[in-house]
Amino acid sequence: MTQFWNLLNPFPGQHSTFASNVDAIFYFIFWLSMFFFVAIVGFMIYFMIKYRRVEGQEPESSPSHNTPIEVAWSVIPGFLVLGIFWWGFTGYVDMRSPPAEAYEVNVIASMWQWQFKYPTGAISDKLHIPVNRPVKLIMQSKDVLHSLYVPSFRAKQDVVPGRYSGMWFEATDVGVYDLFCTEYCGQKHSDMITKVVVHSTSPEGTTEEVNQTFERWMEIASNPLNDEQGQPLPLDVAGKKLVDTFQCAQCHSIDGTKKVGPSFKGNYGKEVEIVGQGKVLMDENYIRESILEPTAKIHVGYEPKMPSFKGQMKDEWIDAVIAYIKSIQ
Numbered sequence: 001m002t003q004f005w006n007l008l009n010p011f012p013g014q015h016s017t018f019a020s021n022v023d024a025i026f027y028f029i030f031w032l033s034m035f036f037f038v039a040i041v042g043f044m045i046y047f048m049i050k051y052r053r054v055e056g057q058e059p060e061s062s063p064s065h066n067t068p069i070e071v072a073w074s075v076i077p078g079f080l081v082l083g084i085f086w087w088g089f090t091g092y093v094d095m096r097s098p099p100a101e102a103y104e105v106n107v108i109a110s111m112w113q114w115q116f117k118y119p120t121g122a123i124s125d126k127l128h129i130p131v132n133r134p135v136k137l138i139m140q141s142k143d144v145l146h147s148l149y150v151p152s153f154r155a156k157q158d159v160v161p162g163r164y165s166g167m168w169f170e171a172t173d174v175g176v177y178d179l180f181c182t183e184y185c186g187q188k189h190s191d192m193i194t195k196v197v198v199h200s201t202s203p204e205g206t207t208e209e210v211n212q213t214f215e216r217w218m219e220i221a222s223n224p225l226n227d228e229q230g231q232p233l234p235l236d237v238a239g240k241k242l243v244d245t246f247q248c249a250q251c252h253s254i255d256g257t258k259k260v261g262p263s264f265k266g267n268y269g270k271e272v273e274i275v276g277q278g279k280v281l282m283d284e285n286y287i288r289e290s291i292l293e294p295t296a297k298i299h300v301g302y303e304p305k306m307p308s309f310k311g312q313m314k315d316e317w318i319d320a321v322i323a324y325i326k327s328i329q
C-alpha cells in the first residue's frame with residue numbers, strides 16, 4: 001500500500017519555502033486532468049454503448065447543437081484555466097523576486113563542475129547555505145548552457161554564458177540535498193552533480209549529518225590551510241585542497257599526462273622550454289609566476305590558455321600549492 005502512495009507522490013521531500021506551493025499546483029493540475037480524462041472517456045464509452053446501432057432500429061435524428069451545454073463547456077474550463085494561470089503566475093513572480101536581505105552566493109558553472117564563491121572570499125564545490133534565510137545565487141557559465149536544479153527546493157534556473165542569471169530560495173530544513181545540472185552540456189553532463197549543505201545558524205540546530213553551524217563552516221572554509229575541524233593541515237595536503245577548489249585539474253594532470261596544460265608531475269626541478277626565452281628552471285619562483293602571471297612564460301607546446309589567479313590566490317596559498325606540486329614528483 002505504501003508503494004502505491006509512493007507512486008502517487010514521487011517527489012523528494014519538501015525543503016524550501018517554495019516546495020509546498022509548487023507541489024500543490026502540480027497536483028491540482030494533475031488531478032484536474034485526471035478527473036476530466038476519466039469523465040470524458042467514461043461518457044464516450046457509455047454513449048458508444050447506449051447509442052450503438054441495433055438491428056431493425058433506425059437511428060433517431062439528433063439536435064445539431066445545445067446552447068447551455070456549449071456555454072458551460074466553454075466558461076467552466078475558461079475559469080479553471082484562468083485560475084491555474086493566476087496561481088502559476090503569482091508563484092513565478094515570487095520565485096523571480098529575491099528579497100533584498102538575501103544572502104548572496106556567486107555560482108560559476110563550467111564543463112563539468114560547479115563552483116561557489118561566498119562574500120567572505122571562501123570558495124567551495126558544494127553549495128553551503130544557512131537555514132531559514134533567503135539565499136540568492138548570482139550565476140554565470142564559463143562555457144556552455146548549464147542549469148542549476150535542486151529538486152528538494154523545487155528550484156531551477158538556466159545558467160547562460162555571457163550574462164548573469166539569478167535565482168533564490170529559502171531552505172527550511174538543515175540537511176544535505178542533491179544539486180544537479182539539468183541542461184545537457186556535453187559528454188560528462190551526468191557528472192555535473194554536487195550537494196547543497198544547509199547549515200543551522202545556532203549550535204542547537206546542528207545535526208549528525210551537518211554538524212557545523214554556517215558561521216563555523218564559513219570560518220573554516222575561508223581558511224583552506226585548515227582541516228574541517230579548523231586544525232592546520234600539512235602544507236602539501238592544503239595545496240591539494242586548493243588545487244581541487246580552484247579546479248586546476250581541468251587543465252593539469254597529476255600523472256604526467258598532457259592535458260590543456262603541462263602535467264604537475266615530472267617538470268619540477270627540471271628545465272622547461274619557454275617560447276622565445278630558451279630553457280628555464282621550474283622552481284618555486286617559476287610556479288608562483290605561472291599562477292599569478294601565466295602569460296609571462298609560455299611552455300613550448302602549449303597555448304596561453306591559463307587564467308591568472310592574481311587576487312584569488314593568497315601568497316600563503318601559493319606556498320601550499322608549490323608544496324603539493326613538489327610532493328607528487
Ligand code: HEC
Pocket residue numbers: 243246247248249250251252260261262263267272282286287288290291294295297298299302303304305306307309321
Ligand atoms: C584553463 C586551463 C588552465 C587552468 C584552469 C589552470 N592552468 Fe595552469 N597552465 C595552463 C596552460 C595551458 C599552461 C601552459 C602555458 C603557460 O605556460 O601559460 C599552464 C601552465 C602552468 C604552470 C607552469 C607549468 C609548466 O610546466 O610550465 C603552472 C605551475 C600552472 N599552470 C599552475 C596552475 C595552477 C596551480 C592552477 C590552479 C590554481 C592552474 N594552473 C590552472 C592551463 C591552465
Ligand SMILES: [Cu+2]
Pocket residue numbers: 110112145146147181182183184185189192
Ligand atoms: Cu552542465
